[in-house]
Amino acid sequence: MSELPPLIVFGAGGHGAVVAELALACGRRVLGFADVDASRIGSRVLGLEVSWLQDDLLSMERWPEDAEVALGVGYNGPRARIDAGFAARVTAPLIHPRAYVSPSAELAPGVVVFALAAVQARARLGRGVIVNTGAVVEHDSEVRAHAHIAPNATLCGNVTVGERALVGAGASVPPGLVIGEDALVKAGSRWRNPR
Numbered sequence: 001m002s003e004l005p006p007l008i009v010f011g012a013g014g015h016g017a018v019v020a021e022l023a024l025a026c027g028r029r030v031l032g033f034a035d036v037d038a039s040r041i042g043s044r045v046l047g048l049e050v051s052w053l054q055d056d057l058l059s060m061e062r063w064p065e066d067a068e069v070a071l072g073v074g075y076n077g078p079r080a081r082i083d084a085g086f087a088a089r090v091t092a093p094l095i096h097p098r099a100y101v102s103p104s105a106e107l108a109p110g111v112v113v114f115a116l117a118a119v120q121a122r123a124r125l126g127r128g129v130i131v132n133t134g135a136v137v138e139h140d141s142e143v144r145a146h147a148h149i150a151p152n153a154t155l156c157g158n159v160t161v162g163e164r165a166l167v168g169a170g171a172s173v174p175p176g177l178v179i180g181e182d183a184l185v186k187a188g189s190r191w192r193n194p195r
């Protein structure tokens with residue numbers, strides 16, 4: 001049994017389901033989900049109950065089993081706001097057992113690295129970053145807080161991705177380029193810096 005505290009996954013949608021299974025694959029116990037949508041309370045996702053309204057947890061002093069927060073919302077702005085509201089409880093990085101993360105990479109709290117992804121030497125991932133299924137973050141790249149590298153996207157070496165940016169599914173970013181904060185790289189595209 002893991003000695004780490006159990007988790008409450010914030011966000012009971014599709015991304016939250018993947019984060020919950022990631023947590024279980026990492027050997028963490030998941031108590032259930034929290035959501036902002038009151039109509040989801042009492043429903044089940046993967047057999048786990050949606051038990052809490054997010055705002056109720058904000059004002060609750062003692063949490064069940066002193067649980068930690070797993071960020072299970074895919075939208076970057078809302079995920080950043082949850083992270084800001086619950087910062088002290090946000091859990092350490094969750095790395096799927098079938099992902100590769102270099103020992104020299106630095107990962108902040110709230111990072112999730114999904115199955116078949118790779119994070120290479122000296123890469124730096126800020127708080128709440130998503131490295132989605134099969135995505136690649138090559139050496140010396142920096143992905144700033146709450147950005148999302150979508151499934152099968154590739155950042156070559158020395159790329160910088162700004163806060164809350166989305167690098168769309170299957171997109172590729174050539175070496176050394178810089179993507180601004182809140183930017184969107186279209187799915188399947190090859191990024192060029194504006195001239």
Ligand SMILES: CC(C)(COP(=O)(O)OP(=O)(O)OC[C@H]1O[C@@H](n2cnc3c(N)ncnc32)[C@H](O)[C@@H]1OP(=O)(O)O)[C@@H](O)C(=O)NCCC(=O)NCCS
Pocket residue numbers: 132150151167168169184185186187188189
């Ligand atoms: C670029 C993007 C934001 C456009 O979304 P949208 O504004 O809803 O655009 P639409 O789907 O209405 O498409 C508008 C036009 O752009 C084209 N288009 C849309 N996405 C495109 C893409 N990624 N590459 C090339 N062309 C694209 C469409 O074919 C359409 O062309 P048309 O007008 O000739 O028919 C979206 O397609 C995208 O790439 N999002 C990223 C999704 C993603 O990877 N999410 C991660 C989930 S884990």
